[in-house]
Amino acid sequence: MSIKRAVREQYQAIVDRAAGQTIGLRVPPEGWLRTMRKALGMSGAQLGRRMGLTRARIAAAEHAELSGAITLKSMQAAAEAMGCRFVYAVVPQTTVEEAVVAQARKKALAIVHAASGHMALESQVLPDDRIARQVARLAEDLVRAMPPDFWEDK
Numbered sequence: 725m726s727i728k729r730a731v732r733e734q735y736q737a738i739v740d741r742a743a744g745q746t747i748g749l750r751v752p753p754e755g756w757l758r759t760m761r762k763a764l765g766m767s768g769a770q771l772g773r774r775m776g777l778t779r780a781r782i783a784a785a786e787h788a789e790l791s792g793a794i795t796l797k798s799m800q801a802a803a804e805a806m807g808c809r810f811v812y813a814v815v816p817q818t819t820v821e822e823a824v825v826a827q828a829r830k831k832a833l834a835i836v837h838a839a840s841g842h843m844a845l846e847s848q849v850l851p852d853d854r855i856a857r858q859v860a861r862l863a864e865d866l867v868r869a870m871p872p873d874f875w876e877d878k
Contacts, residue, residue: 824867
């Protein structure tokens with residue numbers, strides 16, 4: 725195993741472990757800031773005083789969280805003002821390996837269909853089962869080789 729592959733597998737393990745810890749975790753309808761503040765029984769004015777902000781700025785921050793316009797720095801400051809930890813993560817929908825395999829299959833399908841199209845022009849159409857085998861074989865090769873353009877769609 726190459727060092728590059730070993731390092732990538734270590735990153736995959738980190739991400740997959742984090743993904744496992746977030747299964748079922750969803751942003752509450754009111755957002756994390758407002759939900760946590762209410763769970764603590766803290767008013768917007770009280771949180772504002774802790775952060776050196778007005779109540780209106782706290783309300784604006786809570787709305788900004790819902791629209792995705794808040795910064796990580798602001799989220800962390802609000803969390804700390806409430807005596808909480810701020811955490812964030814970028815995790816795959818399933819696992820890193822499944823994301824890699826899905827991309828390989830997508831690229832393999834595009835390559836095989838392009839080749840199949842050229843072959844059809846020469847009246848050399850491959851049967852569906854052979855196309856499927858070629859896609860599977862090429863996808864395995866792509867996963868193993870991870871060429872530099874692996875994540876490019878063209």
